[in-house]
Amino acid sequence: MKRIFVLLTVLLLLVACMRDGEETAVTPLPPTPTTAPTQETLFPPSQEDFIVIATDAPLPPFTRFDQFGDLDGFDSRLMENIAAEADLDYEFVVTPAEGVLENLAANPGRDFDAAMSRLVIPEEPMPGIAYTQPYLEVGQVLVVLADEDRFNGYQDLQPGMAVGVVENSESEQVARSVVGVGEPDLLDNFSNSVEALQALIDESLTAVIIDSYVANYFSQTYSDQIKIVGGSGRAAWISQKAYGIAVSAANTELLEKLNAAITAVQNAGNIERLTVAWLLPSDTLTPGEPRVVASPNEMVIGVVGNPSDMDPAARASNFTSWELKINTMSGLYTFNSDNVLEPLLASSPPILSENKLEYTISLRRGLSFPDGSEFTAEDVKWSIDRARSLGNFLINGYLKDSNGDSFADDDAVQVIDQFTVKFVLQEPDATFYSLLATPPYFPISNECYSETQDDLSSCGGLGPYTIVNWSPGEQMRLRANPEWPGRPTPAFENILIRFQDDTAVMRRSLEEFQSIDIAWTGLPYSDFAALQTSDGNGDGVPDYKAWTGPAAFKSHIIFNQEQEPWDNVKVRQAFALSVDRNALAETVFNGSRTPLFSPIPDTVPGHLPIFPQRNLPLARSLLLEVGYSQTTPLEIELWYVDNGRYSDVEAAYATALQSQLEETGVFQVTLTGAPFEQFIGQVSECNLSAYLMGWPSPGRPADYLGPGAWTDVILTSSSFCPNYDSPAMENFLQAADEADDLAGRTAVYGDIQQLWAQDFPTVDLLQEPRIAISLNNVNNVQIDAMGLLHYEFLTKGGG
Numbered sequence: 176m177k178r179i180f181v182l183l184t185v186l187l188l189l190v191a192c193m194r195d196g197e198e199t200a201v202t203p204l205p206p207t208p209t210t211a212p213t214q215e216t217l218f219p220p221s222q223e224d225f226i227v228i229a230t231d232a233p234l235p236p237f238t239r240f241d242q243f244g245d246l247d248g249f250d251s252r253l254m255e256n257i258a259a260e261a262d263l264d265y266e267f268v269v270t271p272a273e274g275v276l277e278n279l280a281a282n283p284g285r286d287f288d289a290a291m292s293r294l295v296i297p298e299e300p301m302p303g304i305a306y307t308q309p310y311l312e313v314g315q316v317l318v319v320l321a322d323e324d325r326f327n328g329y330q331d332l333q334p335g336m337a338v339g340v341v342e343n344s345e346s347e348q349v350a351r352s353v354v355g356v357g358e359p360d361l362l363d364n365f366s367n368s369v370e371a372l373q374a375l376i377d378e379s380l381t382a383v384i385i386d387s388y389v390a391n392y393f394s395q396t397y398s399d400q401i402k403i404v405g406g407s408g409r410a411a412w413i414s415q416k417a418y419g420i421a422v423s424a425a426n427t428e429l430l431e432k433l434n435a436a437i438t439a440v441q442n443a444g445n446i447e448r449l450t451v452a453w454l455l456p457s458d459t460l461t462p463g464e465p466r467v468v469a470s471p472n473e474m475v476i477g478v479v480g481n482p483s484d485m486d487p488a489a490r491a492s493n494f495t496s497w498e499l500k501i502n503t504m505s506g507l508y509t510f511n512s513d514n515v516l517e518p519l520l521a522s523s524p525p526i527l528s529e530n531k532l533e534y535t536i537s538l539r540r541g542l543s544f545p546d547g548s549e550f551t552a553e554d555v556k557w558s559i560d561r562a563r564s565l566g567n568f569l570i571n572g573y574l575k576d577s578n579g580d581s582f583a584d585d586d587a588v589q590v591i592d593q594f595t596v597k598f599v600l601q602e603p604d605a606t607f608y609s610l611l612a613t614p615p616y617f618p619i620s621n622e623c624y625s626e627t628q629d630d631l632s633s634c635g636g637l638g639p640y641t642i643v644n645w646s647p648g649e650q651m652r653l654r655a656n657p658e659w660p661g662r663p664t665p666a667f668e669n670i671l672i673r674f675q676d677d678t679a680v681m682r683r684s685l686e687e688f689q690s691i692d693i694a695w696t697g698l699p700y701s702d703f704a705a706l707q708t709s710d711g712n713g714d715g716v717p718d719y720k721a722w723t724g725p726a727a728f729k730s731h732i733i734f735n736q737e738q739e740p741w742d743n744v745k746v747r748q749a750f751a752l753s754v755d756r757n758a759l760a761e762t763v764f765n766g767s768r769t770p771l772f773s774p775i776p777d778t779v780p781g782h783l784p785i786f787p788q789r790n791l792p793l794a795r796s797l798l799l800e801v802g803y804s805q806t807t808p809l810e811i812e813l814w815y816v817d818n819g820r821y822s823d824v825e826a827a828y829a830t831a832l833q834s835q836l837e838e839t840g841v842f843q844v845t846l847t848g849a850p851f852e853q854f855i856g857q858v859s860e861c862n863l864s865a866y867l868m869g870w871p872s873p874g875r876p877a878d879y880l881g882p883g884a885w886t887d888v889i890l891t892s893s894s895f896c897p898n899y900d901s902p903a904m905e906n907f908l909q910a911a912d913e914a915d916d917l918a919g920r921t922a923v924y925g926d927i928q929q930l931w932a933q934d935f936p937t938v939d940l941l942q943e944p945r946i947a948i949s950l951n952n953v954n955n956v957q958i959d960a961m962g963l964l965h966y967e968f969l970t971k972g973g974g
Contacts, residue, residue: 225264226288226429228254228420229279231272236453237293238269249453250291253310256445260436267291276421280304283423289433290421305426306419307433310446314387314412315349317404318394320375322466322688326382326404329354329413336381337362339371346384349414354384369393369458376400376463387412388450399465399690462649464680465673465690473669474953474969475690477681479697480874481648481674484630487614488562493874494727495696497614498963499672503653504617504636505661507536507555508608510880514780514960516608516917519661520550520618520637522594525611531603531913532575534611538594543658544620545641546634552596556588557621559598563587565628569615569878573607575599604912605920609879639665639967648674653966665967666955678702685719685948692971693949693956695964700767703946720949724958725778726942727876729771729885730821730828730869732813733937737898738864740809745797747935752787752794753836760941763828768941774886774931776942778960781882781921785932786939791839798841805840814857814866817848821869829867832940861896868895876961882924883911889936890927899936 230250232238238248246267258265268287275290280303296306317329325331332338332354339362340346347363350356362380365371371383372393382404390403405411422430440446469475482496483489487504489496507521518524520542525534542550562570563583574583589597600607610616623634633642639661640653651672655665673691675681682702684691686709694702707721732750734741741747756770771777772786795804803809815829822828829846836842849857857863870888871877877884889897890908907927914920931937945962957968 224262225266227286228265228267229270229275229287229290229292230267231275231292232269234293249449250293252449252453253440253446254291256440256443256449257310257433257436260439261432263432263436276301276304279421279423283425288422288426288429294418294421296417296419300421300424303424304421305424305430306421307430308437309417309419310437310441311388311418311450312415313345313418314409314415315346315353315384316387316390316411316413317354317382317384318372318375318390318401319382319404320378320466321398321400321402323381323402328405329384331404332356332382334360336360337379339363339365339374339380339383341365341368341371341385345414345416346386350384353414367456367458369456369460372401372460376461384413386454389455392451392455393460397460397462399467400462461676464675464684464688466688468689469671469692471972473671474667474692474966474971475671475673476693476695476964476966477673477675477684477691478695479675479678479681482651484628485632485635485642485645486624486629487558487617487619487636488565488567488628489614489630490565490567491872491875492614494876494962495672495674497876497961498696499651500614500617501638501963502640502670502966503638503642504614504619505638505659506612506614506617507538508611509661510612510959512957512959514880516612519612525608527915531915532600534598534600534607535591536596536598538596539660540594542637542660544623544634544637545656545658546620546623548620548622550618550637551593552590553593554618554620555596556590558618559588559616560585561619561621561624561626562615564626567615569610569613573600573604573610575601602912605914605917606879606881606883606912608917608920609881609884613879639965640670650674655967661967663967666970667966670966670969682706685950689950692953693947693969695947698946698948700765700946703948704766706948716951718951720951720953720956722947722949722956722958724945724947724964725960725962726769726771726776726944727962728869728871728873728943729776729939730768730867730941731774731937731939732832733866733868733889733895733897734935735861735864735896735898736900736936737861737896740801740803740811741864743801744934745801746803746809747938748933749794749797749839750836750842751935751938752790752797753839753842754832754938754940755789755835756940758835759828759831763824763831764822764941767946768943771939771942773928774889774937774939775882775924775928776885779880779882779885780917780960781924781928783925783928785928787932789835794839795841798839803841808841808843810843810845811836811865812845812847812863814847814849814854814863816851816854816868818850820851820873825867832867858895861898863896876963880959880961881917882921882927886924886927886931897936899934901930901934901936904930904934 230238232246233240236248237250241247272292279287279290296309300306319326337360338350338356340350342363350361368385368389374380375383391407394401394403403411420433478495482499483493484496487500505519508516509519511517520539522537522539525536527534538552544550559570571581571583574587576583587599591597617636619636624632631647633645635642637658639656639659641656643652643654645651653670655668678697678699681694685694706719707717709718711718734747736742760768760770772784773782775782815825817826826848833844833846836844890904907923911920911923914923945958947956952972954970955968957965959965
């Protein structure tokens, strides 16, 4: 099929003359309808399988003119497909619709062979005209909210129920003449169907009447929010129209050829594709919370917000992203529920070289990625090299970097054989064991991922679940992966993660609709506290289950020890002794945070509750030893972030600290709040002396599971200007790095915490546990020590 497509508007053009080979000089004009035909070609061919099709334009979205003045639209694209199937060449002639069918009936083949211009097939065609079978059939349907149970048909509409329609549309005519919607109830001020559907979702309407293809698309896409009364079939249609191509009734050969082509195009799914591309409104629908009860065969988890990425090489992933990665990918090693590192994609523990720089690892055999490719040592090297080239710090900060360019060397990961790989470190560091269980080290398939960062990838890896589909901003559907070698095997086959707009939507989804089974990341503590005691039917049994996991965030005071008075250890000790953590947790945070008596949260391996309880007399005594007393007070300035980065009550938090410190009668505290951008700029220049901060960055997990992820930002980094200098601490850190295994490293962190409780490079205050609320039939919610939910344990019902 050859499509001739050059648009030319003329004042008068006789197609018959053109077919005789005569050319007429014309002057191009803007592509607007005229009383004469508009030819879409300068040089139409003369051949038996060439047809001229009359159409009217613009009649968007069926016909329109593009930016070059050429004809485009649904009819034009559909005819491309039909002509290809029928082996026809064709051209469109743009002409007003009036008189076209009469011309075609009276003079078949003279000016036009067919007409295609949003033509509705009538019950009785005019004499001399025949229509093809319908290429598009459209019904008018009633759409309601998914949890609406008052309707079996449009006849159930009652006075007082607001019905939305598109202004001056077929839907409006049907609503008035067929359905009988009265004027007070008919809202016809919508410019397109999506606007009307949005009003329905926003609960401004009881129902909408719209075209069936629009209703089908959006009710299938958002089946948990809206539905068609009567289902998606023709039985739900209130009225219907069929669109076809008109030909001369005498041209049976062309009619048969077009009918066969239309059938083929329909069977290939091309008409459905074109309908979505051309006939659906382009406006975005905000679906809101699901309104139907979650399926018993699917575990539905609600989270507020979206994953930052699904690429294991990404450098700054948020909680949801990291969690989805550990559930759809795996590392060579993993931490079990006892926080013990064990092989997963590796077949055994690594073999450590004598100089503790080389880790040689044997891999499991017989595993395949979701794309079907075999898992080998080449995949491990390719994945790590990819993360290295993309600048991931957990790769480049630990692997061999002989030229010091902050990118690991090409040979830092070596393939020994098909199922053996070697990692070479820049210096001994037992942290590397833990890093092997983090996403940047997860092997992925080079046949699925590109070498560039791909935040929207649905490839996944060798995890407990595979990604079935992902609609960013809406949901991700997972299915248990039979290739995953971990234990236990996933208890629930199908997992659905809903990314919800805000906390109110998530609570309503759980409480009102039960369309999610678990309210998870983003759940406010106020909702957690209220729902865990909710007893709607008064039977004495809570309506929901509350789940509390390990802390994934802490707050602490950092001292700049190059500034007075924080260069004096006794002042730092007095500060620590003045703080009442229990009071801060209860009065400021109402229990959402808990006291922290270590730089390392309670559930992280190696934690020791080493900090002292409040002791004001001892604090006063220490301050007196360095020359401060109630008559000679110590004036200090305490900075905090006041734009909600760490909490909505940060000002109250700082004020409570101020009150506790001033209860010594010696500390006199000036508070200064600033937005984070201003605050961190001052910190990085070492301009502040004492400041209240949080760790890690809000919404992000720690870099790895281990005590160093919570302490090294102070001990080995100058990012926050603690200016803490301790040869004894440096010796402990070196011993930790040179430990033979994680157990040895963790043991050294006991000594680090003991020294911390003497020197107080920081005073750690509170930690924030992860929380979730679920329906009562959900069991085995397991949150690991990094605050991440492991989906493979989840069960529902009797499980």
